[in-house]
Amino acid sequence: MALRRPRLQVPATTSTPVVAPVLALALALIVTGCTEDDPPPPSPSPTPSATATPTPQPQAAPLDVTIADAAGRLPRAARKIATARVESTVGGYLEGAFLGDFPRTRYADAWTHFTPAATRLARRDLGLLTHADRGARIASVVPVRQEVRVRALAPRRKMIGGTARVRLVLRVTDVDGAVQRVRIAGRLLLTRAPDRTFRIFGYDLERSSGPLRAPAAPGGDA
DSSP, rough: OOOOOOOOOOOOOSSOOOOOHHHHHHHHHHHHHHHHHSSSOOOOOOOOOOOOOOOOOOOOOOOOEEEEESSSSOOOHHHHHHHHHHHHHHHHHHHHTSSSSOOOOHHHHHHHHOOHHHHHHHHHGHHHHHHHGGGGGEEEEEEEEEEEEEEEEEEEESSEEEEEEEEEEEEEETTTTOOEEEEEEEEEEEEEETTEEEEEEEEEEEEEEEEOOOOOTTOOOH
């Protein structure tokens, strides 16, 4: 506010001047008036701190196995049993090859459900049939899609083999924070073993990947 200082009237007299006491009193009145009339300045609002919002992780998709077609008649009860056995075989392979705990470099569990001949062949294709080419750099894997559609061979009302078409989509996070979407698609050839479980005796798979998120810059937010 603009303040106007009052004019001091000093009488012309030979007595001792009283300018100093009057001036001090006037200044005191001015200061008091400013203190009473002006509201105190507002306190500065605290600046909100920037916090990094974590990227939500998708929920793991369950394994979905369906016998879509059958060469031969496959009754409902036999179809249910066959579906469970295919789920055990194909699901066991996918878990041992692409899912489970990471980082890791061993994939022996992936071949549990392969025939001996198919196992020998598969060991030459580790980079295709497992995460062996990058498993040591992987922090976590979340299955976004696990779909298996089976064409069963059932000449005597029981499934003795078939072809399982696999579609697997994974969200793969590396130890440096990079996130990729990995797709595995193709066929697994199934045959019935003497213990009535199914074994994988052949495969025709393709694998592709693409980045979802680049790794964080050094010193930056993840």
